[in-house]
Amino acid sequence: MAEVEREAMEYDVVIVGAGPAGLSAAIRLKQLDADLSVVVLEKGSEVGAHILSGAVLDPCGLDALIPDWKEKGAPVTVPVKEDNFYILGEAGQMRIPNFPMPPLMHNHGNYIVSMGNVCRWMAEQAEELGVEIFPGMACSEIVYGENGEVKGVVAGEFGKEPDGSHGPSYEPGMELHGKYVFLGEGVRGSLAKQVIAKYDLQAGKEPQKFGLGMKEIWEIDPAKHREGTVTHTMGWPLGSNAGGGSFIYHLDNNQVYVGFVVHLNYKNPHLFPYMEFQRFKHHPIVSELLKGGKRVAYGARAITEGGYQSMPKMVAPGVAMLGCSVGMVNVPRIKGNHNAMLSGKAAAEAAFAAIKDGRSADELSDYETEVRNGAIGADLKKVRNVKPFWSKYGLAASLALGGFDMWTNTFGFSLFGTQSHGKTDAAATEPASKHEPIDYPKPDGKLSFDRLTNVSFSMTNHEESQPPHLTLKDPDVPVRVDYSEYAGPSQRYCPAGVYEFVEDDNGKPKFVINFQNCVHCKTCDIKDPAQNIVWTTPQGGDGPNYPNM
Known part of the structure; x- marks a missing residue:
């Protein structure tokens, strides 16, 4: 060329x-x-x-x-009025009081916004x-x-053909x-x-670490709306399967941001982050809030979590x-x-x-x-050891150790020095043979939704005639490695249903990339065990069209 x-x-x-x-x-x-x-x-x-x-x-x-x-009219108008922290069990919750929290954890003076x-x-x-x-x-x-x-x-650059050649309208x-x-x-x-x-x-x-954040905007019953309320939860449904937690933010106009974060250093390739999010909304503390409301937007994005030592x-x-x-x-x-x-x-x-x-x-x-x-x-x-503690010792120990470390860092020192992260998130994934599959309940269409329905609420669009922006270093690896050794985790870690394994004419698995669904979260580029998937930018203007995320 x-x-x-x-x-x-x-x-x-x-x-x-x-x-x-x-x-x-x-x-x-x-x-x-x-x-x-x-x-x-x-x-x-x-x-x-x-x-x-x-x-x-x-x-x-x-x-x-x-x-x-x-004075210049920034859309930063909903001050935080109330802070809530909960640890969830399957049917109940335990409130963590605010007073033992280090000062940096308080949201007084902060605002709920659409970035x-x-x-x-x-x-x-x-x-x-x-x-x-x-x-x-x-x-x-x-x-x-x-x-x-x-x-x-x-x-x-516009107008490339699917094979990368220059089409008639190439710019x-x-x-x-x-x-x-x-x-x-x-x-x-x-x-x-x-x-x-x-x-x-x-x-x-240290290697950079990541989480996957998924978010829905809900319009809820005005009687349940408490503008300025911020709620964070940890625990169920993730348990020992993965680190992470949720956020529920009451903004104005009877709207609520409902979000869920899964740390991407989880071991079990059967874990399905999107379905963990959908299951979370059936917890009584969430389902009662959302009942009678409607979801109006959905999106997902990776989050950098490595912190100070990973920059x-x-x-x-x-x-x-x-x-x-x-x-x-x-x-x-x-x-x-x-x-x-x-x-x-x-x-x-x-x-x-x-x-x-x-x-x-x-x-x-x-x-x-x-x-x-x-x-x-x-x-x-001040917070550099919270993530490593969570990854190494789990939720309960990280709350104790991380909280203590944040308090001592308030006074300028840490008894723990700087903890290491260890493996990349891709390397943390273990073969499927070491783990049991996880049975997820089917979405009910009222509180929980299938991925493709939710992706339609991200207003995502990609011009189909362009080259796929999700590329493979080796086209044989998805079946030979990911499917055979890891049970095809790309089918699950993608929050937009981009990847699937289907049977070819000979009854053998075939890897399919539905790049039109991509919401540009980059999780595949991060979590793929073989680091074989490479996210590149599609042509300009493509991707999600978030209204007020």
């Missing part, structure tokens, strides 16, 4: 991803120097279309970036400052300079070059993954990674948006100083120093 010729556009800073990190960076750059040329490229059909988060927002990031956000809507508002603020924002522009390649530095990205896209490129793609971003590998940025760090080196020549591309979620707080915003602000300040000094395409080491030694590092360091 002939080499593609593309036009190029030059900017001071090119930002991939219009999430809280990327938009914060764009806003801060223009605050510092209105003459800087800044572009934000977003693969979703609009800003916010691919944003999925809990979310209870710690406003410290907004406070630092736009101190007058209230999709927050990002839409942030995009408006950025555009008012002169930032160029292009939604529907997937970044498919990194452009490298002569010395191996990151020079820019390729965006807006080559453009190269967007920057003195610096910021990657704010979110969890397991395809470009960030390449940069981490090329420059060996994970060397000397890779964040910079390489010409490039910096922001927010969840690095992994800045405070796991016990289930919060990362504030750190994403602070990371974008810090990267912008480092790039502004470098450009002012006449530099370009080098490593923004000041950004990395600020993240590790500033507010983000302090936030993550």
